Amino acid sequence: MSKAPSEKINGVSFVAAREAIEDRHTNPVVNVGANYAAIMPFGFLKNLDHPEIIHNTDRQWFGETRSGGKQYIEELRKKNIKIMVKPQIWVWNGEFTGLITMTNEENWKDLENSYTSFIMEYAELAQETKAEILCIGTELENFVKARPDYWHDLITKIKTIYKGKLTYAANWDEFKRTPFWGALDFIGVDAYFPVSNNQTPSVADCKAGWQAHKTVIKSVSEKYDRPVLFTEYGYRSVDFTGKEPWVSSRSMTSLNFDGQSNATQALFEEFWNEDWFAGGFIWKWFHAHDKVGGDKDNQFTPQNKPVEFVIQSFYKSK
Structure with missing residues (x-):
């Protein structure tokens, strides 16, 4: 079976900002022990059945543009941080990208043409900057399911331009059905698996909750002979953080740093020592480290929270 590289990908999902970045923005990435950053330029759709990606x-x-992505990559390179270019789509009002579905063949063709333009822009950037990994899409299950031939052809086209490693970021409940893992280098999973129904899950709770999922993840890795990469992983600092880890709703107002820390530690303990597991990218890391996270923030970012030290301890030891 194909083993992951011995050096784990200890990554952060580096959020695009309004401005350019510099040392004060990249030093905290080094300090947490990261050796990779995902750079995430964006395209925008008006709604779930609209075919034009802006x-x-x-x-x-x-930071959402090609020139911004290049500047971010160049600054992170100065700190010896490796790069995954991970272009993403935002549907207006935050609709889930997995539900993007066209209503007729003409619109499907238009979407395919528009997506090709979008992804090839960043395949070129990835090649130009010698990014180690390119992620060809994020959580696009309906698009993948409806148009598998397009995706196989797209991967072939990308490989004519970009010579690094390829992955795709499948949602946690999607990756088992993704049809093209054999054409990529990593099985990419956005790892928001439910692992505990407890208000403050313990490390042991979450490790127990991982077992059934882990068996399936490993079986997909074995089927395709590819290592698994968590293209996103992380937990909010809220009560019941392990119950539905994908929920980003602002209506959740609790604060719970112990649950976030415990769930994150359990994930590390379950996966980081597996030879079929390549590593992952914590969701999510903002450029202005001194102004984000902290003891009143219940969103995903680990910055300036107890979980940052959990991440640091694992990243600096692996």
Whole structure:
């Protein structure tokens, strides 16, 4: 079976910002022990059945564009941070990208043409900057399911331009059905698996909750002879953080740092020592480290929270 590289991918999902970045933004990435950063330019859809992806325009934040992505990569490279380029789509009002579905063949063709333009823009950037990994899409299950031939052809086309490693970020309940893992280098999973129904899950609770999922994840790795990469992973600092870890709703107002820390530690203990597991990218890391996270923030970021030290201890030891 194909083994993951011996050096784990200890990554952060580096959020695109309005402005350029510099040392004060990249030093905290080094301090947490990361050796990789995911750079995430964005394209935008008006709604779930609209075929035109708007991307790389002067109406976007700097970090969401090709030139911004290049500047971020160059600054992170100065700190010897490796790169995954991970272009993503935002559907207006935050609709789930997995539900993107066209209503007729003409619109499917238009979406395919638009997506190709979007992803090839960033395949070129990945090649230009010698990014180690390119993620060809994030949580696009209906699009993948409806148009598998397109995706196989797209991967072939990407490989004519980009010579690094390829993955796709499948949602946690999608990856078992993704049809093209054999054409990629990593099985990419956004790892928001439910692992505990407890208000403050313990490490042991979460480790027990991982067992059934882990068996399936490993079986997919064995089926395709590819290592698994958690293209996103992480937990909010809220009560019941392990119950539905994908929920980002602002209506959740509790604060619970112990649950976040315990769930994160359990994930590390379950996966980081497996030779079929390549590593992952914590969701999510903001550039202005001194202004984010902290003891009143219940969102995903680990910054300036107890879980940051959990991450640091694992990243600096692996």
